[in-house]
Amino acid sequence: MPVISFAxxxxxxxxxxxxxxxxxxxxxSKPVTIIDADPRHPVTTWAKLPNKPENLTVITNQSEKTILDEIEQAAARDPFVIVDLEGTASRLTSYAISQSDLVIVPMKEQQQDAMAAIDIIAEIHRDMKAVRRDIPYAVLFTQSKVVAKSRTARFVAKQFRDNPRIETFQTEIHERDAFAALYAAGGGVRDLNPKEVNNLPSAIENVSAFAAEVIERLRANQANQAEVA
Ligand SMILES: Nc1ncnc2c1ncn2[C@@H]1O[C@H](COP(=O)(O)OP(=O)(O)O)[C@@H](O)[C@H]1O
Ligand SMILES: [Mg+2]
Structure with a gap:
């Protein structure tokens, strides 16, 4: 049921x-639908490779006119719906955000990504006004260095982590071979060959922590909403 958008x-x-x-x-563990709402269709391309989980349905978005129906149908069918959005703010992005139980805002620890994250957070707040409900969101640091983070990276991350009005994921998605390898090998990190990918167990651990935190956030948001109601 929950809809999770990446914007x-x-x-x-x-x-x-x-x-x-x-x-x-x-x-x-559960059936999942991922809606590929990037016109370059990266998820649809990935899904043609081997190892796509059986439980995972990939829907290729047709246009902004169909996104609401695609989300509604997927949410009625599957316990989790994930929407991968395009790289520009658009009406399609707003429509997807308006239907989301959690918007994840991935960003590299860089100034340009930070500015784009601030823009999308402002957009999420406009969408909240439009639909007159709270839309939970959280920033996710991605492609972060496991060791020796640069001064800039630390500075950018701190700006977000120290801002009491912006939620941030505790878990970061690190920069790892395994994550880039998915686009060539197909499947998820657990399907990769440990002989062909550096430090695969760490990537698996990283993804598992991320998924656990997503679930935790969805539960906490649900509990908050129940309290308000
Ligand atoms: N955590 C990561 N570790 C290594 N490479 C990554 C990671 N995240 C993304 N990449 C690489 O960076 C490129 C852009 O990432 P992508 O997820 O497509 O960004 P977006 O969807 O925001 O445009 C991809 O080609 C991918 O291989
Ligand atoms: Mg993309």
Whole structure:
């Protein structure tokens, strides 16, 4: 049922990769639909490779006219719906945000990604006004260095982490071979060959922590809403 969108108008911020790893991880236990709403169709291309989980349905979005119906139908069918959005702010993006139980804003720890994240957060707030409900969102740092983070990276991340009005994921998606390898090998990180990918167990652990935090956030938001109602 919950709808989780990945939004940031900056290309390369890690939307598709984070959406894919989450979708595959959740699909280990429950049916998941991922809606590929990027006109370049990266998820649809990935789905043609081997190892797509059986539990995972990939819907290729047709246009902004169909996104609401696509989300509604998927949410009626599957326990999790994930929407991978395009790299520009658009009406389609707003429609998807308006239907989301959680918007994840992936960003690299860089100034340009940070500015784009701020823009999309402002957009989420406009969408909240339009639909007159709270839309939970959280920033996810992606492609972060496991060791020796640069001064800029630390500075950018701190700006977000220290801002009491912006939620941030505790878990970061690290920069790892395994995540880039998915686009060539297909499937999720658990399907990769440990002999062909550096430090695969760490990537698996990273994805598992991310999925657990997503679930935790969805539960907490649900509890908050129940309290308000
Ligand atoms: N955590 C990561 N580790 C290694 N490479 C990554 C990671 N996240 C993304 N990439 C690479 O960076 C590129 C852009 O990421 P992508 O997820 O497509 O961003 P977006 O969907 O926001 O445009 C992809 O080609 C992918 O291979
Ligand atoms: Mg993408």
């Amino acid at each position: 940031n108008s900056k290309g390369g911020s890690g939307k598709t990769t984070s959406a894919l790893v989450l979708a595959c991880e959740l699909a280990h």
